[in-house]
Amino acid sequence: MDKHTHTRINADCQQGLSSGQVAKRKAEGLYNEQTVQTTKSYQDIIKGNVFTLFNLINAILAGLIIFVGSYKNLLFLGVIISNIVIGIFQEIRAKRTLDKLSLITSTQIHVIRDGMDQAVHIEDLVLDDIMKLASGDQICSDAVVLEGRLEVNESLINGESDIITKEPGDFLYSGSFVISGNAAARVEHVGKENFSYTIMSDAKTMRRHPSQLRDAINYILKIISIIIFPLGILLFAKQYFISHYTMAQAIVSTTGALIGMIPEGLVLLTSVALAVGTINLAKRKTLVQELYCIETLARVDTLCLDKTGTLTQGKMVLEEIISLGEEPIAEILQNIGYYLKDDNSTFHAIREKYGVSSTYRMLETLPFSSVRKVSGVTFENYGTYILGAYEFMHVPKNPVLEKQIKQYAAGGSRVLTLAHSCQAIHNTDIPKDLEPIAFLLLSDPIRPETKDTLDYFKRQGVDLKIISGDNPITVQAIAQKAGMENCTSIDASTLEESDIADAMKRFNVFGRVSPQQKKAMVLALQKDKHIVAMSGDGVNDVLALKEADCSIAVAGGSEAAKNVANLVLLDANFANLPHIVLEGRRVINNIQRAASLFLVKTTFSTVLALVTLFLNSLYPFMPIQLTLISTLTIGIPSFFLALEPNHNRVKGNFLINVMSRAIPGAITVLASILAVNIFAAVFHYPESVKSTLSVILTGVSGLCVLRRVCDPFTKKRALIFYSMMCLFIGCVCLFPDIFSLVRLDLFTFLCLLGGIIVVPIFMDVLHRFFNSFKKINAILENATK
Known part of the structure; x- marks a missing residue:
């Protein structure tokens, strides 16, 4: 139904719409329906976890295994189903937590109805409602000023930072913010009819949050998805038409290769770790509005703080x-x-x-x-x-x-x-x-927890910048009372735009800072390669909050600041900031640690599949064998490791850090399989012996990677490692038939023991080589700066 064809109601500013008129408007669909959801629906969560490219590939591979009747090789489906169930469970758990918290910070607007001032949710706003607007409000629906005068910031609409005066008869755009003044305004458009309805409930959607983690995982998945289909077709064709293996052997072998290439648990691991991080922060009264900002927190090296409401109690x-x-x-x-x-x-x-x-x-x-x-x-x-x-x-x-x-x-x-x-x-x-x-x-009394919080950031090597609109001398005195050292201050009103970058290097306390200067300061720090978090609670902080790599607002602050921020401190407790940073570090360090386990398998499986195209032999692993290896050396331990405390500062590029750990393990596996093929060719061993030797040596390599990932050992990590090692030995020795392994003669067994001894030594040499290469590269990078 076209909203423009309805009869308009020119309600009096003092009386507003009646309850009957509001009910009629809602029945006609003329209410401010929001199209942006803060969390996924249950249906979207289930679809997102079930209907993925790699689940489709696994379903096709399972169908092929069923076609040839090799049912025991379907065990890999257990891992896939577990991934789906755990992923759905954790996302629903996180959704319920966030939905409860979101109610606390839902955007509300004051309207006049039946002659009374009422606070209603933005979705309950109807066409021709009389809104009462004041400093700090976000204009959530297009409107026309009837009485009063406002100064508004429309930067989130048109990118211009100038303050615009609005008087009776002037148009107000949804998504803009009231800087000062008071006015009564009549709602002109609702829902999708608004000029900028996508901005109404969440200004941060205008900027995609940067994330090395997301980009790295997407890059890996993109590469695998590009090569997996053509490689699978070529591998099957080579083994069936050229090497003349049976249909069943070619299908099982090709399935094993493709299953090995899929990092089936990596995406789930990331989702679970971020979801658990979100829940842990929620327990500390912190609402996470942007999931990947948890990663940014782990990398922050500069924290910009607004004095009022952050260092101080915000009550003059x-x-x-x-x-x-x-x-x-x-x-x-x-x-x-x-x-x-x-x-x-x-x-x-x-x-x-x-x-x-x-x-x-x-x-x-x-x-x-x-x-x-x-x-x-x-x-x-x-x-x-x-x-x-x-x-x-x-x-x-x-x-x-x-x-x-x-x-x-x-x-x-x-x-x-x-x-x-x-x-x-x-x-x-x-x-x-x-x-x-x-x-x-x-x-403005200083918060009692401020000094301990500033001391924490100092110990962590995080630079602090106090940015305030107050007198710089006052701000400096308060910063010193709060325990901040090196309080070099400057009056920002004396700075030209070209001076800001240099000032950010020389000073730590800034007074008389305009909203535009706060934004420029954040951009100057980012240009200087800093990862910047910004904490603020006012409308004058919105521009800076929007540009920061991670933005933090408090629940008692303006709606504008809360809507833009990635994180909202629901109890306005500044002491929670260290815990937020530590949670970010825990999440990313553990994902980085566990991701290297997954990429060992993905890397060696992909390279091995390519090599097998040029060898007159089968791919050495069956699906059930890879399930054994990946479950005990990757799947189970990675989920325990991902939930551990780990508060070390995150450094370097995520993908480079992960691959530098994974490549030595992958090379060790490839070298082991090459040695097995040479050994089998010299002594004329059948494919079954080659496969058994490859499985055991690959499992040993995976356990060596797990041992290195668990270093330094704690009681929990020792329990994880030795439990997985015992389970692997038990499966190989007690259930060889299930995993398509064969008994070895004495000579082959002794050669295998020699290989087991060589594997950790060889892997240690590779790690030393890669570490020395990284040190040389770091020295060269520093020399060129």
Whole structure:
């Protein structure tokens, strides 16, 4: 049904729509339906785990095995089914956790209905609703201003960072943010009719989160998916038509080769590890809105913190007023607090201290803006009073007053100046003849956990940058109180855009920072090859949060900041940041550790399949044999290892780190199989003996890789390793027929023992070679910097 054909309702700003009108609108489908889901549906989770390319390949291979009647080689399906079940279970568990937490941070909007102010979820908004908008709100539906005035940021819509003033009759775009002011606006479009409906519930969808982990796994899967079909066809054709093996032998052999190439558990391992990380963070009251930001946390080397709400409690306290004349400061502040609807901590402190009063008659107001840094009111017969930062007012510079302000700021107070003018405010123009009449000294108490948290990041080698809109002297004093060292500070208002990159290298504390400068600072750090996390809670942090590699907001902050952030601290506890970083490191270190196990099998299987094309022999492994090897040396241990504590700092490229561990193991397997083929050719052993020797030596190689991955041994890792080793020996010795193994004569057995001794020595030599190569490469890279 076309929403534009419906009769519009011009509801009064004070009355709004009636309950009956709202119900009718919803029945007609004219409500603000959201098309973006925060989590997958149950149906999507099941589809995503069942209907994959590699599950299709495994189903085809299983069909071929059934066709030739080799039913015991279907054991690999047990691993595939287990992967599917575990994957579905973990994703559903993570979904339920996130859905519960998401309710806490659901976007709401204030509307007028039946003459009352109501807070409703954005999906309950209907066409022609009267929205009440204030500083910090995200505009969740296209609207037209009816009363009041707003300053909005439309950067998430059009990429422009300029603050735009909106007055009665002006159009408001969904997805933009209210910087300052108050207004009543009528909803013009809902749901898909909105100009930017894809941005309404999640501004971060505009930027794909960077992830070495995701990109590396996708790259591996892409390569395997490209070569697996043609290689399988060639391998079957060679073994059936050229080497003249039976149909059953060719199919079983080809199936074994293709199963070996598929890293069937790697994607599952990654999903499970990230899902468990999400659940662990949820237990610490941290909502993960972007799954792969957990990886970014493990790599962060620079953390940018907004002072307010992060180092401090985010609740300003008015400590003292320094009067510079005879004016009734308390009475003036009571009237300013009444007429200015600014919803920020400064005005909360003023209202809490003095209350509000309307003894003066208001003519014009100037709401606070993070760009202007001031706000004010023009009163009839009393002139204009402007409240804000001294340096942003049009007053003659007074060295005595400036020195006084610096002294107060050096003590950690935030100093606001109350100034008077006989001229009236015109639009957003500040009067030119302001005269300071009082200083307001405010403080924001430091969080009790701040010092320990900063000490932690210092020990971890993470650089800290304090970025605030407050006076740099005040910010520096608070940073020093919080225990931050090397507090070199600068007033960002004195910086040109071209100076920011150099300033980020020289200073750690920045005051008077505009929203655009916060964004530029993050970009400058990233350009200098830093991985940047940004923590903030206000609308003025949105641009920087959006650009950061990992963004962190608090539940008590603005809706705009929460919607953009990758992580939301639901209890606003800054002490959780170290735990979040540690969880990120645990997840990625363990995935990196376990992924090397999977890629050993994938690498040697792929190379061995290519080599078999040119040898007059079968592929040496049957599916059931590879199932034995991969289950005991890869599958079972990898899932235990992926859930271990591991808080070492993540370094280097994920794919390079994983392959450098996997390649020595893969080369060892290939060398073992080459040696077996030479041995069998010299002494004329049949395929069954070759296969048995290949299985045992490959299993030993896999256990050697597992031994290296488990290093250094803990009780848990020792239990995993020795359990897998005993299970492998038991399966080979007790159930040879099940795994298509044959008994060996004494000479062959002694040669096998020699091979078992050589395998770990050979692998150790390869690891030493690769490590020395990596050290030489690192030295060359440092020399060229």
